[in-house]
Each structure stands twice: as C-alpha cells, then as structure tokens.
Amino acid sequence: MTVLCRHNMTISPLAQVKGIEVHRGPSKVLEGASVNIGAGEVISILGDNGSGKTTLIEAFAGILPLRSGEVVWHEGGESILVRDSDGRRNPPPPMGLTLQNGGISGEETVSERLAVSLSVAGIHPREGQLADLLGHWGLLHRSEDRVAHLSGGLRRRLSILCGLAPAALSETPRVVLLDEPSEGLDDSAKESLKGWIRALSSRNHGILVATHDKDLSSCADRILTIEDGFLIESPGEASGEPSNLPATIQSSEKRAISSLIRWSIRMELRNPIETVGRATPAIVAILLSYALLMDFDLQSHDSRLLAALVLAPAFIASISSPAIVSRLSESDCGRWWDAVAGPMARPAFSISGASIILPIPVTYLSWLVLSGSVDDQVSSEVLAWLWIPALAMMDLAIASTALHLLVSDLSRSSAAPAPLLLVVMVWPFLELTDALSSIIDNGMTWGLSIHEPLVTCIVASLLSALVWLSAVLIPDY
Structure with a gap:
C-alpha cells in the first residue's frame, strides 16, 4: 500500500514514521508510509477493517519489524531511532499506549495497572492522585479488584486511562497512541475521552487515534483516511471541550525494565499455583524413577544412569512452559510491555519468569529419593556438591524460557x-549428567580438564547462555 501524506512542517514533531513498509505474514500492509505526530496535534486514522490502522499504531510503538524505512521519536532536542529496517531498535521515550486488545493481564488489580503504566513512564504520583484518576473514569470503587473481574466496558476504561495518564501527569510533551479507544465505551465515557484528548492537545502532547468512530474523530486536528491503498489527509474539526486534567508532576528517569521485573515477580507471587504446576511433572518423574529402581542395583551399573534420573525431574521443570508466557499472551499484554520496554523486554522476562526456584530443591529431593542404594560416604559427598549442577540447571531454565517467549511471538505458521x-x-x-556422574564416581575434583565436573557444568551454562542469546537477540534482526 503506497501512502501519500502531507505534513505541517511548522509543528515540532514528537514522533515520525519515514517511508515504512510493514508486512503481516505474507501480506504487505503498509508501503512507503510517512507520518508525523506533532506537538499539540490530534490525528485520527480512519479506514476499513484490515486497512492498516492498527499496523500504523504498532509501527509507531516500535513493536513491528520493518521491511524498509524507520521510526524516529524526538525528545529534549534529540532524535531517537526506535526501529528501522536494518534491525536496529531502541526503546521509545515515555509514552501513553492503549492497544486494541487492551494489553492488560487479568491478574493485575485496577490500581496496580494504573500505577505500572505511570511507573514505566517515570511518573510516581503523589498520594491521592491515583484515586483521583480512577474516580474520574468511574473505576475507584473497583480499584482493588482484579482486571479479570471487570466488565468489558470497565476494562476498556482502564486501558484508556492507562494510555492517557502518562501524558496527563507529565510536564514534558508526550506521544499518546490509542487504538480503537471508544470500542465498548458508553456515551459518557466517550465524552470524557474526547475531553481528555483535547486537554492533552492543549498541553502540547501529540495524540494518534485509530478509530472507526466518526464522532471520536471529530476531535482531531487532522484526519488520515486509508482508502484504496492511499492515506488521504483532510482537516479535522478539533471539536470538544477540554476536560480539567490533574496537575502535572515532575517525571524521573524512565525505568521500564525495573518496573517490568517487579511486575513479573508480583504476578508470580500472586498466583504461585502455576509454579507448583511446573513442579508436578517433576515430582511424578521422581516417583516413576523410584518405582523403576526399587529392586535395581545402581552400584553395578554406570553412574550416568543414576545421574540422568536424578537430574531429569529438574530438567522437566526447567523446560516446561512458564506462567509468564500465558500472562503475556493475554489481551496483548506482552505487546504492551514490548512497546514500553523495547528490545530488553524479552531478556528481562526470560530471567524474571524462568523456573529458577525449582531446580535446586527438585534436584536434592530427587537425589534423596533415588540414592537409597548408594554408599553413605558417596551420598554425603554428592549432597555437598549437588548444588553446582543444580545451579547450572537454572541457566538452562532461563534459556528454555527465552525459547518459549520466542515461540509465543512467532506467527502460527512459524510457531508450529x-x-x-x-x-x-x-x-x-x-x-550436567556427565558432571554429576563424575562427582558420584570420583567426588568433587577441581581440575581444569574438559571432563572435570566444574568445567563440564561451566560448559553446560555456556551452552545455555548461547541458546538464550540466540532466542532474545536474533528475532529483532
């Protein structure tokens, strides 16, 4: 699709896409698209389903790979390359973002989600400000409820508020990207949305809205209509009375990655049943191995058999799909984090969401259950050093999580x-099996040859690190 668009070059741009070509699977959706979002400007994108409205929003956010062109944001007199067709990618400046599917996990509470959307933008509201924001959008009475318990309309209100609030409280002009924000809203909420958009414009923020709603698009300064493969520009009505926004506060440095890690850990602690679920197949493996070895003389066989059986349960727990994958796939939650955190989102999630707690206790439990026929002195030596291969198993768990996250990001045809x-x-x-076998046979030795247990564990960790690097870095090129 060739996109032709005029720009008002007198307006200071906050973000630009320059000649971008974007594909969705085998289909070319955008070709040669160039759009500026100026400070204080409201732009509405209209078009039929599948015309490229969401694609343009997500391209601005840096989520989508580009076949050509680049996405550039501007902040403090500096230009930031967010993404280009050569695979280079950087996190965008703080922004407001509402995705078409919301981008919110159902396990979050309403107040938590709003706080997270502000913290990733470097905004830490004063006491009472969160309540004021929620109250304005009719969400205060549900502030401690989980998002999964909200109606569709209230959930949409929350996703819109989380997209608008980072700009509403910011002293610095920000970009706000809204994808079908009026979908599912009642009339009063739509009026609030229009009022907030006009008020943000008056504070010099730039807003890009993809919508089918002609009434909502009436508040735009410019309208870009995608029609028959072209982006046709027309002036907007800029209608609507600005709402009274909360007072701005000084922003601190954007710390999206630390917010992401805290969010990931909090979600894991809130619902540990999924962690327990990953331990279940490991425990089953221990019990099955015990049943098979009940009348088996391990001392007359190669110690690698025992080593493999001891480590297998932890291995199973490590490569099982972690809970973070299902959380991120819910309502495009992962895409929201990918946009606000940039290319470091997947590396951070692969570490914070991995089964790093399970390998050590599962490995020790497995040894205690399966080593009944092993000499007590040998068993004591193994117990003293079993933590080394178990620790290396944590690296394996992180690499496996990165692979699961990679698979979840692929298209269906590629993911099969x-x-x-x-x-x-x-x-x-x-x-790791060889390392544990060596400890069983010879005790812990500290030589530097390739067959020494410590060196073998290091090799296993390096192999895991190589897989991890491939999974988190290669897909962005």
Whole structure:
C-alpha cells in the first residue's frame, strides 16, 4: 500500500514514521508510509477493517519489524531511532499506549495497572492522585479488584486511562497512541475521552487515534483516511471541550525494565499455583524413577544412569512452559510491555519468569529419593556438591524460557515446529549428567580438564547462555 501524506512542517514533531513498509505474514500492509505526530496535534486514522490502522499504531510503538524505512521519536532536542529496517531498535521515550486488545493481564488489580503504566513512564504520583484518576473514569470503587473481574466496558476504561495518564501527569510533551479507544465505551465515557484528548492537545502532547468512530474523530486536528491503498489527509474539526486534567508532576528517569521485573515477580507471587504446576511433572518423574529402581542395583551399573534420573525431574521443570508466557499472551499484554520496554523486554522476562526456584530443591529431593542404594560416604559427598549442577540447571531454565517467549511471538505458521527448538536443551542436560556422574564416581575434583565436573557444568551454562542469546537477540534482526 503506497501512502501519500502531507505534513505541517511548522509543528515540532514528537514522533515520525519515514517511508515504512510493514508486512503481516505474507501480506504487505503498509508501503512507503510517512507520518508525523506533532506537538499539540490530534490525528485520527480512519479506514476499513484490515486497512492498516492498527499496523500504523504498532509501527509507531516500535513493536513491528520493518521491511524498509524507520521510526524516529524526538525528545529534549534529540532524535531517537526506535526501529528501522536494518534491525536496529531502541526503546521509545515515555509514552501513553492503549492497544486494541487492551494489553492488560487479568491478574493485575485496577490500581496496580494504573500505577505500572505511570511507573514505566517515570511518573510516581503523589498520594491521592491515583484515586483521583480512577474516580474520574468511574473505576475507584473497583480499584482493588482484579482486571479479570471487570466488565468489558470497565476494562476498556482502564486501558484508556492507562494510555492517557502518562501524558496527563507529565510536564514534558508526550506521544499518546490509542487504538480503537471508544470500542465498548458508553456515551459518557466517550465524552470524557474526547475531553481528555483535547486537554492533552492543549498541553502540547501529540495524540494518534485509530478509530472507526466518526464522532471520536471529530476531535482531531487532522484526519488520515486509508482508502484504496492511499492515506488521504483532510482537516479535522478539533471539536470538544477540554476536560480539567490533574496537575502535572515532575517525571524521573524512565525505568521500564525495573518496573517490568517487579511486575513479573508480583504476578508470580500472586498466583504461585502455576509454579507448583511446573513442579508436578517433576515430582511424578521422581516417583516413576523410584518405582523403576526399587529392586535395581545402581552400584553395578554406570553412574550416568543414576545421574540422568536424578537430574531429569529438574530438567522437566526447567523446560516446561512458564506462567509468564500465558500472562503475556493475554489481551496483548506482552505487546504492551514490548512497546514500553523495547528490545530488553524479552531478556528481562526470560530471567524474571524462568523456573529458577525449582531446580535446586527438585534436584536434592530427587537425589534423596533415588540414592537409597548408594554408599553413605558417596551420598554425603554428592549432597555437598549437588548444588553446582543444580545451579547450572537454572541457566538452562532461563534459556528454555527465552525459547518459549520466542515461540509465543512467532506467527502460527512459524510457531508450529518451533517447540522442537527445546530439543537443543538436551545438550547442556547431558553435560550436567556427565558432571554429576563424575562427582558420584570420583567426588568433587577441581581440575581444569574438559571432563572435570566444574568445567563440564561451566560448559553446560555456556551452552545455555548461547541458546538464550540466540532466542532474545536474533528475532529483532
């Protein structure tokens, strides 16, 4: 689709897409698209379903890979390359973002979600400001409820508020990207939305709205209509009375990654049942191994068999799909984090969401259950050093989580064979098996040859690190 668009070059741009070409699967959705979002400007994008409205919003946010062109944001007199067709990518400046599906996990509470959307933008509201914001949008009485318990309309109000609030409280002009914000709203909420958009414009923020709602688009200064493959520009009505926005506060440095890690840990602690669920197959594996080995003389067989059986439960727990994958896939939650945190989102999630707690206790439990026929002196030596291969298993868990996150980001056609990538994790597992076997046979030794247990564990960790790097870095190129 060739996009032709005029720009008012007298308006200071906050964000630009320059000649971008974007594909959705095999289909070309945008080609040669160039759009500026100016300070104090409200732009509405109209068009039929599938015309490219959401694609343009997500391209501005840096979520989508580009076949050509670049996305550039401007802040404090500096230009920031957010994404280009060569694979270079940087996190955008703080922004407001409402995705078409909301981008919110159902496990979050209403107040938590609003606080997170502000913290990733470097805004820490004063006491009472969160309540004021929620009250204005009719959400205060549900502030401690989980998002999953909200009606569709209230959930949409929350996602809109989380998109508007980072700009509403910011002293610095920000970009606000809204994708179908009026969908599911009642008339009073639509009027509030229009009033907030006009008020943000008066404070020099730039707003880009993708919508089918002609009434909402009436508050725009410019209208870009996608029609028959062209982006046709027309003046907007700029109608609507500005609402009274809350007072701005001074922003601190954007810390999206620290907010992401805190969010991930908080969600894990809130619903530990999924962590327990990952331990269940490990415990089943221990019990099955015990049943098979009940009348088996392990001392007359290669110690690698015992080592493999001891480490297998932790390996199973490590490569199981972590809970973070399902959380991020809910309502485009992962895409929201990908936009606000940039290219470091997947590396951070692969660490904070991995099963790093399970390998050590599961490995020790497995040894205690399966080593009944092993000499007591040997068992004591193994127990003293079993933490080393178990610790290396944590690296394997992080790499496996990165692979799961990679698979979840792929299109359906590409994702079908992608779980087979986990087979590569057998290699570091076999290295750890050799290390534990050596400890069983010879005790812990500290030589530097390739077959020494410490060196073998380091090799396993390096292999896991290589897989992790491939999973978190290669997809952005």
